[in-house]
Amino acid sequence: MTQPNYSEEARMLVAVDCTIFGFDEEELKLLLVKRSFEPEKDKWSLMGGFLRDQETSDEAAERVLHDLTGLQQVFMEQVHTFTKPERDPGERTVSIAYYALINIKDHDTELSEQHDAQWFSLKDLPPLIFDHSQMVHKAILKLRQKTSTQPVGRELLPQKFTMRQLQRLYEAIYDEEFDKRNFTKRITLTNILKKLDEKDMSSSRKGAYLYEFDLEKDGHAHSYSFNV
Amino acid sequence: MTQPNYSEEARMLVAVDCTIFGFDEEELKLLLVKRSFEPEKDKWSLMGGFLRDQETSDEAAERVLHDLTGLQQVFMEQVHTFTKPERDPGERTVSIAYYALINIKDHDTELSEQHDAQWFSLKDLPPLIFDHSQMVHKAILKLRQKTSTQPVGRELLPQKFTMRQLQRLYEAIYDEEFDKRNFTKRITLTNILKKLDEKDMSSSRKGAYLYEFDLEKDGHAHSYSFNV
DNA sequence: TCAAAAGTGTTCACCGTACACCCATGG
DNA sequence: CCATGGGTGTACGGTGAACACTTTTGA
Numbered sequence: 001m002t003q004p005n006y007s008e009e010a011r012m013l014v015a016v017d018c019t020i021f022g023f024d025e026e027e028l029k030l031l032l033v034k035r036s037f038e039p040e041k042d043k044w045s046l047m048g049g050f051l052r053d054q055e056t057s058d059e060a061a062e063r064v065l066h067d068l069t070g071l072q073q074v075f076m077e078q079v080h081t082f083t084k085p086e087r088d089p090g091e092r093t094v095s096i097a098y099y100a101l102i103n104i105k106d107h108d109t110e111l112s113e114q115h116d117a118q119w120f121s122l123k124d125l126p127p128l129i130f131d132h133s134q135m136v137h138k139a140i141l142k143l144r145q146k147t148s149t150q151p152v153g154r155e156l157l158p159q160k161f162t163m164r165q166l167q168r169l170y171e172a173i174y175d176e177e178f179d180k181r182n183f184t185k186r187i188t189l190t191n192i193l194k195k196l197d198e199k200d201m202s203s204s205r206k207g208a209y210l211y212e213f214d215l216e217k218d219g220h221a222h223s224y225s226f227n228v
Numbered sequence: 229m230t231q232p233n234y235s236e237e238a239r240m241l242v243a244v245d246c247t248i249f250g251f252d253e254e255e256l257k258l259l260l261v262k263r264s265f266e267p268e269k270d271k272w273s274l275m276g277g278f279l280r281d282q283e284t285s286d287e288a289a290e291r292v293l294h295d296l297t298g299l300q301q302v303f304m305e306q307v308h309t310f311t312k313p314e315r316d317p318g319e320r321t322v323s324i325a326y327y328a329l330i331n332i333k334d335h336d337t338e339l340s341e342q343h344d345a346q347w348f349s350l351k352d353l354p355p356l357i358f359d360h361s362q363m364v365h366k367a368i369l370k371l372r373q374k375t376s377t378q379p380v381g382r383e384l385l386p387q388k389f390t391m392r393q394l395q396r397l398y399e400a401i402y403d404e405e406f407d408k409r410n411f412t413k414r415i416t417l418t419n420i421l422k423k424l425d426e427k428d429m430s431s432s433r434k435g436a437y438l439y440e441f442d443l444e445k446d447g448h449a450h451s452y453s454f455n456v
Numbered sequence: 457t458c459a460a461a462a463g464t465g466t467t468c469a470c471c472g473t474a475c476a477c478c479c480a481t482g483g
Numbered sequence: 484c485c486a487t488g489g490g491t492g493t494a495c496g497g498t499g500a501a502c503a504c505t506t507t508t509g510a
Contacts, residue, residue: 434462
């Protein structure tokens with residue numbers, strides 16, 4: 001059977017949907033948008049968009065994120081592709097789910113207001129359209145997995161941060177509490193942080209040392225693993 | 229901006245491509261097909277097919293695998309979605325890559341001959357069309373990851389097998405050799421195997437005990453982890 | 457009797473975990 | 484002077500890794 005082309009096959013819409021993670025010193029949050037068009041207008045959803053003719057899905061995901069936050073060069077990773085025929089009642093649409101890690105203070109709030117976007121605590125999400133809750137769930141699993149092999153603080157924290165902030169971030173990601181002595185030890189072991197002389201005085205009388213990710217060492221072959 | 233529908237967006241072909249793993253007591257193999265149509269006719273490729281109107285990608289992957297091997301109820305998992313606009317020169321096609329684990333002796337050889345399919349050692353693959361080599365690469369990584377949290381022997385080995393066969397399988401997956409004492413210990417620890425009274429006499433004078441996966445224990449909460 | 461594969465245990469180093477007290481400072 | 488959060492070390496158990504000799508039996 002030799003076919004000259006694929007003309008009898010079904011064409012369909014392909015979308016990307018982004019689970020956008022941020023961290024506010026307390027808990028993990030997601031940036032959700034109020035959908036501005038039918039179907040499911042005015043319901044909360046992940047930010048998404050359709051794949052264009054000459055675009056990879058990575059590019060589409062970046063574009064979608066940029067439109068909402070003004071940010072570029074953001075860490076994003078593909079999570080899973082969702083294909084149930086009836087998942088979008090408007091028209092058959094296959095959606096490639098992504099997640100993004102952003103510093104919650106960096107994004108352009110005007111842009112996100114234009115999109116009726118809002119940060120929600122991961123622990124208190126509104127109902128989401130279609131299969132977006134499943135996307136969020138898979139995104140968290142993927143984020144945990146990434147966290148277990150690579151540090152994620154650079155993407156989610158300010159440039160300088162305290163050990164406690166980093167710990168709270170990891171606790172939020174794993175939804176689990178850690179002992180601070182063991183946490184400090186494990187992180188120090190990986191050798192990815194540079195301890196600064198500066199202290200952050202905002203959170204306690206004593207003050208907490210600030211750290212930065214050590215760019216010198218980054219890219220070199222130092223092993224990292226954070227098993228919970 | 230309220231849109232009544234998505235009419236201005238691009239529709240495209242969506243395909244699934246399957247990396248089919250088998251094990252022949254020695255090495256991991258892939259079942260590849262000689263492509264029967266243009267573009268790239270007569271080149272080696274993963275078995276694939278287009279997503280139909282009322283089909284999930286999981287169903288499409290099963291259908292494609294069934295067409296080639298006659299097998300059903302095979303373990304399959306989604307790997308990654310490939311979206312480069314020019315990846316298929318015939319027409320814009322997004323492809324959802326899957327991998328499958330099959331017992332190399334189970335499949336319908338007539339069917340696979342009809343498709344000009346052939347088993348290739350993972351270590352000696354022919355050039356593959358499009359981005360299929362990348363798909364294979366990601367599939368192996370995913371398989372390793374699965375192997376580290378769940379036993380994969382049930383899918384790839386005959387029902388009864390020796391400890392040595394299981395070890396060779398794991399060595400093939402990780403492309404790494406293990407100490408047989410440590411291997412036996414680690415696997416025994418997980419408690420997933422039942423040692424039979426029978427021996428396999430084909431591989432040595434002494435004979436090797438046969439094992440089965442212990443269905444009693446399966447599904448119960450026994451932890452499994454195989455870290456290399 | 458010998459060749460070929462199978463089976464089996466111990467030791468050691470490292471890592472993860474549990475756990476409690478003192479420190480610095482602003483109010 | 485005291486309340487609040489920050490910082491630090493040790494002891495123990497479990498796990499992964501290294502390692503070598505004996506057993507069986509068909510030829």
